[in-house]
Amino acid sequence: MSQTAIIGAGVMGETLLSGLVRAGRRVDDLMVGEKRSERARELEERYGVAVVPNVEAAAAADTVMLVVKPQDMADVLAEVAPVLRPGQLLVSLAAGITTGFIEQRVPEGVAVVRVMPNTPALVDEGMAAVSPGSHCSEADLAEAESLMGSVGRVVRIPERQQDAVTAISGSGPAYIFFVVESMIEAGVHLGLPRATASDLVIQTLVGSAKMLRETGTHPTVLREQVTSPAGTTASALRELEIHRVRAAFLAAMEAARDRSRALAEGS
C-alpha cells in the first residue's frame, strides 16, 4: 500500500485524516507533518498516526497532501522541495494556490493535483473538485480522486474554474450555516425557545437538501410548491427580494472568487 502524508493538520487536514481512517486506510500507511508539538501529541493519541517533521513525511510518502494555509504554502514547499523526487504526487487543498505556483517550486517530474474540498467531508458528505497540473498522469488524478472520494463526492474540473468553485462549494458551508443561524435567531425573535427553533431549522434544512438530491426537481419549482398565492411564504420571499438577498449572494460569491485569485498572488 502506498504511503500518504498530510502536511498541515488543522481543520481540513484533520477532517481528511479522520475520513481516511474511517474509510479503512491503514494508520501505518498514513503520516502527518505538523510543526506544533502539542497538536502532534493530540493527533497521535486520537488516531495512532505517526506525526513527523515535514521533511521526513515528504521524503517517505508516495502522495503528499498539502493542507496548510495558502499564505504558508511557499515556506512549506521551500522546506520539502529538497527531498521530493519525480514520481511523487503532491495534492494541494489550498484555496487560490495554482498548480503552476507549486510546480515552479518542486523538482520537475513531481505530479501536482489541485483540490478544493469542503468541511462536510467530516461526515462523509464532502464535495471536492480536482484539477490536474501539467505533469499529472491519469493514475495520479485517480489517486487524488480516491483520497477525496473517501470523504464525499468528487468532480473533475478545469483549473480555470477553481476560484469559482472555491466561492461556491469550498466556502459554501459557511453561507449555509449563516442562513441557519439567521433563521434560528428569527425564530427566537418570534418567541420560540432556542432549542425548538434550532430543531425546526436544522430538520427543514436536511429535508430540503434531501428533496433537492432525491427528486432532482429544480429549486425554483420546489420553492414555488411552497409558495401559496397570497400566503405566508410569498410575504416572506417579498421581503428577501426587497432586501436584495439574491444580489447579496452574488456579490458575496464574487468577493470569494476574487479573494481566491488574490491568494494566488500571495496577498
Ligand SMILES: NC(=O)C1=CN([C@@H]2O[C@H](COP(=O)(O)OP(=O)(O)OC[C@H]3O[C@@H](n4cnc5c(N)ncnc54)[C@H](OP(=O)(O)O)[C@@H]3O)[C@@H](O)[C@H]2O)C=CC1
Ligand atoms: N476550512 C475549510 O473549510 C477549507 C479549507 N481549505 C484549505 O485548506 C487549507 C487549510 O485550512 P484550514 O484547515 O481551515 O486551516 P487551519 O489553520 O485550521 O490549518 C492549517 C494547519 O497547518 C499548520 N501549519 C502551518 N504551517 C505549517 C508548517 N510549516 N508545517 C506543518 N503544518 C503547518 C497549522 O499549524 P498552526 O496552527 O500551528 O499554525 C494548522 O494546523 C487552507 O489552504 C484552506 O484554503 C479548503 C477548503 C475548505
Ligand SMILES: O=C(O)[C@@H]1CCC=N1
Ligand atoms: O475561507 C477560506 O479561505 C477557505 C477556503 C474555502 C473555505 N475555507
